[in-house]
Amino acid sequence: VxxxxxxxxxxxxxxxxxxxxxxxxxxxxxxxxxxxxxxLPVADTRLLQRARHMAVPAIQGAGLHPNRTVWVRNPREATPSGFMPHNKFRTATHNET
Structure with a gap:
């Protein structure tokens, strides 16, 4: 591959x-x-209706979740850490700081 x-x-x-x-x-x-x-299994209307009812968009966690709610066991607040991702194998360009 x-x-x-x-x-x-x-x-x-x-x-x-x-x-x-x-x-x-x-x-x-x-x-x-x-x-x-x-x-490929048979996709009957019951299965399709269930998938449509449970679908959650990517910005909300994506996938099929009951009642369109994503359950998180230990939710936490997002706190800025100042982390800036960079590729240590890539040479610096004029756009990078």
Missing amino acids: DLNTNEINCTPLNDPAILHARKANWDNEVAKNGGFHPS
Whole structure:
């Protein structure tokens, strides 16, 4: 896996016989599931309604939370510490102070 180029290189797939066998197996599994990914469950209206009712935006904690409230065991106040993140491996530029 090369995250810099967003590639997954699988050398066995360079063999056409292996590639075609795996592709045929994949197509068969997808066809058995009605044309959808084999791990994809049925999303009925009950599930979708529940997800819509529980959805919380990213700025409020993100995810699916009961009654759209995020519960925090030990809430704490945000206090400014003066911390300034920096990359010690990056050379300084004219924009940095």
